[in-house]
Amino acid sequence: MNPDLVGRAFEKTNSYLVGREKVREFSRAVFSSSPVNLSVEAARDAGYPDLVAPPTFAIVVQELTLGQLLAEEDAGIELTHVVHGEQRFDYSRPIVAGDELTAQLNVTSVKTLGGNAMVVAESVVTDSEGEHVVTAVSTLVVRGDA
């Protein structure tokens, strides 16, 4: 693992348009039964312009930044050796279908523990107005064996 990744400037991702059917598909996949995740009418009754995404939907946008990290040639991260250690989301507002989101990656820590490395990747997700929507933080364990 390359400790120089900490503080490296990554490009903002291209914008991700949150699709209504993607929200429905994701909601079903995580066993959601919330009407605002599934019914446009229920979401509008609750005051939202369209379907509201479940709390872990931000991973779909964060995934774009994790792809950037894995693509760094000097990162030394092999996907098959990566284990998800921790995950957190801090929301300013829920994600809603129709949102155009971009994410900015920041590697906040790289630590080596025995043969393994731990990298903390923080992705700040903003909407088309530049307003903060959610910060997603992944701790990835990169196994040094094999």
Added chain:
Amino acid sequence: MSDQEIVHAYEVGDQVASASYHLTRDSLVRYAGASGDFNAIHYRDDIAAAVGLPGVLAHGMLTMGLAVQPVVAWLGDPTLVSGYQVRFTRPVVVDPVDGVEISVVAKIGQIDEEAGTARIDLTTTVNDETVLGKAQVRVRLP
């Protein structure tokens, strides 16, 4: 009922929700498509074995995603969830024939009555062993 009364109806340690989910290989395929996470350890036994895993595993994010659902159902509104964190402490092996049963129990971990917020602690188990550590949901109380 006013908001105040709802807040006072709960105390730290109270169980607010519980549920169990039956995951099958189909659930993993569905989640892979929905999330875009096509890591083969979530659908191919041979690859899972080749990298030293005990079997095909559920996506950690699938476990995280469903474990919050009982809290959402209790709140009646997913938008009251303002933060959520977990540690993935034990892999969830999904048998090709029998699948796997995941149980979730949600309890109040902390209440801030002034702010109208609470921390909900999740205990997520497979065969009585916890699979998520420090699983905490930050919510605004309805």
